[in-house]
């Protein structure tokens with residue numbers, strides 16, 4: 001309470017639904033080292049918005065998602081959902097909150113038990129939480145099937161009898177069963193062909209409006225994330241490197257890694273493809289067991305200077321950016337700056 | 350004469366559920382030094398078609414011809430195909446681990462491959478060649494890493510090793526089946542760049558199989574759009590994006606996420622089963638322009654606006670294309 005008194009009176013217009021503060025998650029390895037999968041991430045998600053989370057394989061997106069959904073215990077830090085601190089909550093205290101945070105996963109094949117009928121898969125959440133049974137549960141499940149665009153008459157079919165897109169709809173129905181507030185979508189369309197991917201993206205958008213959902217949307221595909229997100233957070237090696245409102249991230253890219261990601265994304269437009277700047281990053285992503293000192297991107301960054309290897313930049317507004325746009329970089333890009341000709345020089349500062 | 354000329358290729362598999370007609374009358378050609386992109390949803394027959402050409406489909410009924418520098422690959426014997434694979438036709442697959450032997454050092458595998466086709470070359474020369482190739486595809490400190498095992502390489506590096514092996518004998522044709530699908534975008538950009546550079550240097554023709562229209566726009570000279578085992582449209586790159594004719598091509602492009610916010614335009618429904626394909630146009634069940642004839646007769650691929658390089662298998666007027674502002 002004393003903390004509240006000393007805080008400035010600039011209360012945000014809407015309270016964040018989710019507030020993640022300095023979350024770390026480490027995994028033990030065979031040796032004595034640890035994998036620092038998520039290494040000090042702070043972010044907020046407001047009610048009704050979609051926060052996109054992008055980054056390359058192994059950067060910690062799924063681990064962060066699982067920390068938020070309380071599927072993992074965090075190593076340190078805090079996860080506050082709708083005003084309640086989740087870290088350290090007992091199973092029993094967590095139970096009612098579990099209903100409010102749901103996840104949708106990438107693999108529409110792997111995440112459904114092939115030997116169970118679709119009706120009972122979608123009805124699982126009701127069973128687990130002891131809500132409604134028998135004919136009432138069946139009616140609720142069939143309503144859900146209708147909502148996500150599945151034929152309710154297919155209640156007794158097995159997952160194998162559905163296409164990839166339909167299986168993803170099953171996953172969406174199951175996630176929505178208990179009317180969650182927050183839905184974490186972990187690569188929900190990555191395994192789908194584009195024509196089907198578009199169906200699911202539209203479905204998620206409709207459901208968000210209809211049920212007033214808040215999304216954290218994880219993908220490695222920037223064009224998908226750009227389409228669905230209000231704000232985007234870019235992750236690299238366990239840390240956020242840039243967070244900004246969607247269009248600002250694209251128009252006013254500050255972090256060299258964000259720019260490299262954007263430039264690597266193939267564009268389905270020959271004229272743009274022929275004329276745009278191409279930044280080919282050197283090397284591979286370093287190991288999360290032994291991340292580079294200082295700025296983690298300095299081993300691949302075209303702008304790297306000695307400072308970058310010595311100290312770690314914080315995630316703050318840079319140049320003339322407002323508070324909604326934060327970047328972790330000592331030498332942020334100015335608008336129009338050409339990164340493709342930059343050369344790293346770790347001797348100069 | 351084209352480097353590779355495929356005529357009326359048909360491939361089917363007998364399965365307990367019935368006959369899967371994976372490729373149904375595919376014709377195309379590839380010129381030297383050019384990149385032909387083959388694009389389509391999963392299951393459309395892209396991999397089966399190219400694997401059949403290189404003699405890698407087993408237990409299938411195959412008909413048609415595929416002339417490569419005067420030899421019909423479809424009727425060629427196993428020894429001829431083995432000689433051509435590697436020496437004349439290099440191949441890269443989606444999953445590099447499945448094509449690299451896990452128990453042998455990278456360098457040893459490349460040397461073996463070079464020596465299998467070049468009986469004159471000494472072990473030392475082959476090894477030097479292997480190191481040069483690894484350098485060429487951007488493996489840092491190649492001379493040291495040549496003695497590493499595949500698992501010591503990252504996914505992107507393994508894919509570059511695969512490219513090095515595929516290019517080892519300077520083939521005239523490189524078939525790359527989803528070479529970057531399993532990779533991150535920054536690594537994909539590196540790998541595509543390597544392919545581009547090698548093509549410039551050696552004049553290699555490339556068949557690039559992908560489902561990513563972005564990769565098509567970046568890499569191709571010509572494009573084939575496949576659906577349900579057949580070619581729907583074929584055209585030079587810019588025509589596919591800016592002056593396309595086939596409703597399926599248009600549907601694919603419209604499905605792509607736009608800049609932001611707006612509702613996407615998916616293609617309704619999902620692809621048909623290749624076991625019991627209905628009569629007529631294979632896309633009829635999902636096509637917004639379908640009319641009576643489409644359900645009765647299968648449209649042949651014919652020239653669009655009188656241009657033999659641009660063909661579409663659709664009954665709609667071939668003098669009208671989707672004019673997309675470019």
Ligand SMILES: Nc1ncnc2c1ncn2[C@@H]1O[C@H](COP(=O)(O)OP(=O)(O)OP(=O)(O)O)[C@@H](O)[C@H]1O
Pocket residue numbers: 027028035036037038055056057058059060061062063064220288
């Ligand atoms: N259970 C675990 N035990 C040990 N290490 C783990 C575990 N889960 C994840 N990691 C490691 O943590 C890091 C982050 O993994 P995570 O799955 O969160 O990445 P991601 O961003 O979701 O990647 P992708 O795009 O491939 O899904 C990686 O280095 C990974 O190998």
Ligand SMILES: Nc1ncnc2c1ncn2[C@@H]1O[C@H](COP(=O)(O)OP(=O)(O)O)[C@@H](O)[C@H]1O
Pocket residue numbers: 362364369370371389390391392393394395396397398623
């Ligand atoms: N060995 C096989 N036996 C039976 N069906 C097969 C076999 N190989 C491929 N198919 C089928 O052939 C069709 C085309 O497959 P494929 O060429 O792999 O598609 P793509 O590469 O376009 O995703 C699919 O329906 C697939 O299931």
Ligand code: SF4
Pocket residue numbers: 255256257295296297298299301302303304305308313328329330331332
């Ligand atoms: S801090 Fe330095 S190394 Fe890190 S992104 Fe910025 S310029 Fe590059």
Ligand code: SF4
Pocket residue numbers: 595596597630631632633634636637638639640643648662663664665
């Ligand atoms: S032939 Fe008919 S159904 Fe097929 S693509 Fe053309 S208009 Fe559509």
Ligand SMILES: [Mg+2]
Pocket residue numbers: 061062063186
């Ligand atoms: Mg993940």
Ligand SMILES: [Mg+2]
Pocket residue numbers: 395396397526
């Ligand atoms: Mg394939």
